Amino acid sequence: MPSTKGFGITDIYFGRFFSANYGHTHYAEQVPLDMVPLPQNRVLEKVYFNSGTWRKVFEHTAFDPDSFEFIGWHVLTFIVFYLEKEKEKNRNYEVWSASLGFGR
Numbered sequence: 001m002p003s004t005k006g007f008g009i010t011d012i013y014f015g016r017f018f019s020a021n022y023g024h025t026h027y028a029e030q031v032p033l034d035m036v037p038l039p040q041n042r043v044l045e046k047v048y049f050n051s052g053t054w055r056k057v058f059e060h061t062a063f064d065p066d067s068f069e070f071i072g073w074h075v076l077t078f079i080v081f082y083l084e085k086e087k088e089k090n091r092n093y094e095v096w097s098a099s100l101g102f103g104r
Contacts, residue, residue, distance in 0.1 A: 028052035028077040
């Protein structure tokens with residue numbers, strides 16, 4: 001669960017926005033926060049988004065946890081929000097993540 005101290009979380013909780021969007025925390029993340037009933041049988045989905053980082057990250061190897069072995073790759077996540085006139089029915093956003101690995 002993301003920190004509720006972050007800018008935007010209070011505004012989401014009290015209904016002003018449907019999402020909080022952060023970045024540059026090294027890991028992309030999407031967390032469902034709440035579902036709010038709306039008129040005409042609609043629902044407002046409130047979501048926390050974090051686009052992570054857009055640079056090379058290094059992860060510790062899993063098979064030898066006592067070693068100092070790390071493998072790195074470049075990561076990038078796009079979060080796209082649509083205006084009402086741009087979007088397809090029932091699509092408010094898209095999240096796309098990719099990594100670019102390379103050998104030694």
